[in-house]
Amino acid sequence: MRGWIFGLLVLLLLAPSATMAAEIRHADHIWQDENRLLVRLYLDMSLPDVLTDALASGVVVNFRSEVRLDYARGFLGERTVKSASKAVRLEYYALSRHYVVTDLERQQMDFAPTVGDALEMLARRLGRVVLEVDRGALRPGLDYTLASRVQLDHTALPLPLQWDARLRGAYGTQLGWYRWSLE
């Protein structure tokens, strides 16, 4: 039993964490009107096996993409002008053997027969974030930057998996912020 406990501790503390790969290949933005800035993220996403298994076993996985509009204040750092996020849920529907991607804000559902298809749909959903910014309020001369990232929503995981997520940083998608200038 002692060996089992030791193994458990080692597993908990020392085992390498399996992290989700989600890379923002490219990002751009487009003003839909004077108050809406559409940010488009082009993502390459993949899931670790453990999360794929979890998904297949009925675990619902939520993702969140965040977008932030900042301007630089010299040595004082940056200040966020506006931020927005989008939450998308990915789950497996056993009755139809499909993966379901749900935009949690718009309650729109996409159905995919494979994980790969589901991830593509997921990337599309996550990659469209609308930032409500008054374009006229942006002061000329300031250096505005857009920052974006995608991460797994730990809090939406079942509690037992949150142990792993918290203790070992498993399934972490804490990618760095992807930045580009607001043209």
Added chain:
Amino acid sequence: MRRFPWGLLGMVVLFLLLLASLVVMGDAAQNSDRFERLFLWLLAFHGLVLVVLGTLIIYQLSRLIVQNRDGVPGSRLTLRLVFGFMLVAVLPATVVYYFSFKFLNEGVDSWFDVRVDGALEDALELSRSSLDLRVRQLSRETQEIMRQLEDVSETLVPLALNDVRAQMNAQELTLVGANNRIIASSTDSPIRRLPSPPGADILLRMSPGQPFTRLEPQPDGSLVIRVVATGGDRRPGADSRILQGIYPVDPRMSALAVRVEDAFVDYREFAYLRGPIKQGFIFTMSLALAISLMAALWAGLLVARRLVRPVTDLAEGTRLVASGDYSTRLAVSRDDELGFLVRSFNAMTRTLSEARQEAERSRRLLDAERAYLESVLQHLRSGVLALDGSLRLRTANDAACQILECDLRAGHNRFPSEFDEDCPLVAQFFDAISDALTQREKEWSREVVVFARSGRKVLMTRAVWLPNPGNNRGLHAIVFDDMTEFLRAQRDAAWGEVARRLAHEIKNPLTPIQLSAERLSRRLGKTLEGADREMLDRATQTIVQQVEAMKTLVNAFRDYAQAPRLALVPLDLNGLLRDVCELYDGEGQPARVALDLAGRVPTIRADAGRLRQLIHNLIKNALEAVQGRPDGEVRVSTRSLEDDHGRRVELRVADNGPGIRQDFLERIFEPYTTDKPRGTGLGLAVAQKIVEEHGGIIECHNQPTGGAVFVIRIPVSHGGETGGVGEKHA
């Protein structure tokens, strides 16, 4: 003053905090929001507490081990108690942990059953089959609708769609032309909503001639079946068409299927989370166990120290008492049995201290009494000896040493027989009384005679046997007095009285006897002739001579009995000796008289006439001893002495005659004691009397080389100056 148990209080507070945090942690593990907010903080708190507790425990244990190695009092007991507490805490906790662990593993596993899993799979498959039937049916019907619409113009299509939708009870029917252009759409919703053409993902997956079907859950939990069928407009120049139908699933079937699917998913998810659930429980349980053990160990350390502290204090106090410090008092900090022990210890040390003070007082008193007794003993003129039951010498005073001429104190604890060589008088004395000592007569007295170099000593001895109840060996207390001088004085007085009476009673008739004899000679001598005359003359002559002899004897007795008053003047003894010895330096002397006078002899206060008589007596006595010996010699010597008796002048008159018989030597100074046929026996008695009149002593003994020697020691007068010039001549 009792100290407040801050350590114990801190431990209790810490333990309660840990307990509360464990409860909060357990609660947080059931609630996602709380988990998110509290879990890491609680984990950090527990980790910090574990590290602090562990550090403290390791520090305390290592210190305890070092103290134990260094032999610090109480450390071993503390260590044993700590290990005991640890054992008491660890064993049950380990047992509980083991069974909890086992129960948790097996319990969580028992939640899952292969049959349940299979049943759920079957139920899901049943739902799927049931829905598949409906899907296939709708697929066929949709294809049939598509065929019916092939001959309908775009103008009439909306009407046809409405009819068909109503007939099919579809939720929505949409006919799409080329480029995803919506030709017509019909919906059951009273609120007009935009039709949703099939998405690109659907179009990409469609096979020619095969309709696309999909069961889709809806946000409201219901199910719909999407069917997309392809077809064409058979009229010339018309594009191909796609018909999408969305059909609701029967609510009852939908609800059942959704419930089955939910149950299946929940079960699968639960089964998948089995490992993490166990890990979470075991982690919490291990944390609780670790904290409990740490807290128990820490509590054990504190409690052990609290328990052992009085014992340690007692050990230290006992050590101090053993080293003689009876002033040790321990602080009473508790009311339990250990407190009672400490109070008893304090009472014991107090009693010991008082007893010691009392013993010290008694010892001082005893010392004072002993010193007093010692002083009394030392100043007694009587000799006092104490012997234990085995006849070992325990006590002797100065007088005893002086009388027995032996330093008896050096022989403390020795048997009398061990004094043989050094102290002959002691041996003689104990020989004389040994029978009484060995028989342990209760009380006895006897006159003991010993023989010293100075002569015979008479010791009046009294003794008592003191059986000591506390010591079976008992004690002989012996008191003795040197009665020699007293007896001699008594005898001298008796002899003086005899001499005075003799002189008085005998001398008176001697003169008439002599006169009568002379008258008889004168009267009858004229009348008688011849032989008668001669006889008369001889007889009267004899009478006269004998009367003269008797007068001489009587005068001698008178001289002995009636000593003249001394005329003490400073006297040079050497000069007097030279004057007297000159009388013996001439022809007709039986032997020569040699002088061996010391160079510087102190002046003495003496009666020159009496000393002259003394010297004459001794020299005449010596000459008579060597009479007839061709090498006869009388040696007269002087010397100065300084010893315990003060400064004295010693005069020695020695001869090389035959010496004196031992039996005669013992009473040589007694009156009327003589070994000469014509001696009066008063010469040496008179000599002794003259010496004693001058405060001196006279001794007589035989020389190892032959002959006898008379030794006279006369004290030097106070302030006496050294006078005289020594000389040596024959």
